[in-house]
Amino acid sequence: MDADRILQPGNKKELLDLLASVTDVFPVAGGTDAIIRLRNDRYTPTTILDLSHLGFMQIIQPVMEGLLIGAGCSMATICTHPLVLRDAPALATAASNVGSTQIRNLATIGGNVATAAQCADTIPALIAYDAVAIILRGDGSERHENVAALVHGIGKTSLSNHEILTGFILPRHLLGSPAGFGKVGSRKAVTIAKINGAGVFTIKDGMVASARIAFGSIGTKAFLADEACASLEGKRIDSLVSEKTLDVFTNLVENRIGNRPSVSYKRIAVRSVVADIINQAFPGPGAA
């Protein structure tokens, strides 16, 4: 790592001034991905932009549109924050599944999204909650974009060089809904997801009114499995985990990545992710 300088804005104004005046900045928040990337010399920026001192990016609070989660919030904060636990439990669980305790203390949700790994744990959860990213531009204006659209592929996003991801809004209508998160890696903890997924459900009269299940690590970017979810709608919540339901998701994996060697494993393992999501969303005697 041999950048010429490290810029450390302490507030939004300083951040905007820097964004307007400096080119080729490498934003670093928690640094858990960035340090590895810099050390591997895959990228040698002239300027590192340290986002870790920006208080306005570290808040979690209710806003008119829903729940605002600052991009600079650490995974440790998110997975223990009472508002997240109450309103967006699948996101809290996703954050609790990231790396190790030490990594969760530093890694931020903004970094997880902006790094755009196919296996990022919080991206499927944000997509399931239909989260909107807040992006600050160098000219001081903001643009909003759905997380599902923001992420283009492995390491690829719609963010340009003069834009900083500052937070996410989880829309009000899904907050507090039954939700769950599932992940399969190669070991219990500190593991990269082979498949992960999050689901948020709305219920009417004991039936699924709507289901939003998003997956990561099936292909190069996380996605909302809308067609497969449609098959859940109208089903009784105590009969959701069935062979038939799970077959739908096995088919989904086969259709998505049928030509890859990993399909033979993921077509089975996806069943566990879906079952875990449903069982967390609807705990009780019906759980498989």
Added chain:
Amino acid sequence: MSTRENLKYVGHSILRLDGEDKVRGTKNYIADEGRSGMLHAHLVVSETAHGKIIDIDTGAAMKLDGVINIYTPSDVPPVLYNTHNWLPDMNEFNDEALLTDTPKHHGDRIAIVVATSAEIARKAASLVRTTFEPLPVICSIDDALAPASKPIHPYGNVPFDIVKEYGTLEEAMKKAYLVVEDTIETAAQHHGAIEPHACIAYPEDDSLVIRTPCQITFQVQMLAALVTGLRLSNIRVVKTVTGGSFGGKSQPVLEPVCAFLAHDLKRPVRLVMDRKQSILSTRRRNNTRGHVSLAVSADGRMFGRKLDVVADTGAYYGNGTAVCMAMLKKAMRLYRFDSQQYRARSVVTNTPVAGAARGYGSPQIHAITEINIENAARLLGIDPLAFRLRNIMQTGDSDPLGSPGLGKVGVGECLVQGAERFGWKEKYAAHPGDGRYRTGVGMAAMVHGNGYYGAYPESSTVHLSLLADGSITVDAALHDLGCGTITVAHQIAAEALRVPISSVRVLEADTLRSPYDPVGSQACRVTFVCGEAIRQASEAFSAAILERAARIMGVQSSSLQMDGETVVCIGSGERMTLAEVSRRGIRNNLGPLQYIYHYDADANPGSYGATFAEVVVDTWTGLVDVRHIVAAHDIGRALNPEFVRGQIYGGVQMNLGFALYEDMSPSSDGTIRGSSFSKYHMINAPSMPQIDIVLVEAEEPHGPYGAKSIGEPSAVAAAPATINAINHALGTRISRLPASPERIIEALYTSQPAIPKV
């Protein structure tokens, strides 16, 4: 021999002497050490598995400020060596150079950058550009065995092929009720020490000094002499604090390189690897494949066994012979057969170089044999415990190939007491369940050695000195790899000298002052051989101290005895401190009280063990949750029970990784995907099971205070026990390690038939 009761230090879990410094972070490792004017080296290693360099462009790298020199293959002496050769006249294939223009594996050394800082060296190394002409890549055992495979070295791709046998296998097969056949594969494994490979070399007067966390200082000295042209007398190798080795630092990979650089540049040079290079460019466990044919009677007697094993040594020959011979020994010393035939071949492939790895063939051969034995028990419908107990070696049995005696064979006690602690009978009888999660249990037995007696020269020499303040130095050229060797040596020495442990200082190896020991810390010899040497030497030295005191005091030495830091006359009560014995001896012109004691080992018994595993397998993900391990070990005597338990916890951890996760297998182009800890997974704390330990302490007469080895034996039987438990839970016959989730799902849902019933 002293009785257990009156021992002051032996058998007690005293705290390790370097523990506080390590916990406080004040102990210096090589990467913490610096020297005035020190330069930093970084290796440039091959990203391709096999190729001929047609161009190596160092232009951009040389332009960086601070780069001192960049060495390419034409800049280093054309000396070939083999880092396995530790005896001066050992002559396994010499096929490795300091740098190569024909890299033979992903991670092979092709250039070295030396710069004023580690950062600059690393950066410059990343700027060195090489152009290769690709050569055919041989990256599997099958590739290497194929008759048409193009030889990587002049000696061919199958340079070692041996058959050893006793009895008449044909007869055993003929009278068998069943011949149970399995083909079992084990993967290459990285050692995973926290401290990466590192060393420092620097010129001092007319010598070259090498500081390294190695396992065999005198071998480092020998190889450094070879590449620098210096005489052995001008090379000093100092063993430094080791942050874990597990065999990974046994073979001098970095030291010859660093010695050459310091000698060439006449300046101190430090070479520290990153994790990727520690994985790719040092040594790894040989991957193996073994075919077993086990001939058994209907009531569970093992008549005979045919083993056909292939060990992959990677891109250089290294330990190709030794690992096959090590596996042979284990295969012969655990069960009674009428006959056995063992064939072993080593193959060379374009993969990272194999070498010493905790267990040295033992984890591999026991995976091959113990999974097969459990399968046979299930096919016969016999409890695997009863099956093993019926066939195990007993005290008094001989090695069927004429190797040294087995000593006290404690495998039966390990099996019986371990099974009892584990609750084997009930657990084995329980139904695995038929839901998503299935429970299973498995076991495995094992045997390992205690040094090289019977195969290589095996001895240890000890220097002892009584200093003027009454303290005593003990030097047996020891190497503490982080497991407490030096502390245990203090316990033995203090016990045998009959002085307080605080009066003793056991030194680590330094070729300038230590007695010559070409073998170092290998082959589970340190406690058994060097420890016994220290015990005998210390007892003799204690007698010499009393003799000296008797002369000074003018009494018979038989009237004197040690009492703390003093010598006391039993009759008169007259006392003389050890300091006085030393000073007055010198004053009276009796000379310094120093001693050189040489001990030749005369036994190499088996260290036996049995491990029991309980697993829960998730049939939807293939993830295995190892719930409970019972490890029973025939330790002879635990000199420091807490250290023994520490070894077993760590051994189980390493061996479970071997069973379930760890895999350095190459892609089809020979590159290694698992070259970082994000891709190469070891067992971490959340995945560790409850481990219960049973120590069988039957006291082996040839070991110090009855002790036998544990460092390697502890890393052997948990893997086959776990695979057997998985197969018990699922009704499968999984035979490839690691049993990754993918392989378990495959076994459950696609290719592998469940175990057939007889």
